[in-house]
Amino acid sequence: METIDDMAPVMGADGQFHAQDEAVDLSDTKLEAWVALGFFWILGATVFYQFFTRYVLNDSAAWT
Structure with missing residues (x-):
């Protein structure tokens, strides 16, 4: 199990986030x-x- 010290820092020295997400595989x-x-x-x-239809047109659609 990784500890916080083992993980790469997310906040860079410039004060910006430098996290990279994994690619999404669907x-x-x-x-x-x-x-x-x-x-x-x-x-x-x-x-x-x-x-x-109810609030903008003031004529509610009956089928919904």
């Missing part, structure tokens, strides 16, 4: 996770649409 993501993500965005868009 190649092992299952199909079900992508489908769930798609449903998440569809639901988010539906909530936004309902908010927009």
Whole structure:
């Protein structure tokens, strides 16, 4: 297990952060996770649409 002394410093002498993230690898993501993500965005868009029609247009969408 690494201790704080073993890890590279994050804050440089110039007072700026110098942390580097690992590369993101999505190649092992299952199909079900992508489908769930798609449903998440569809639901988010539906909530936004309902908010927009109710409060901006003052005519709420009945199907939502």
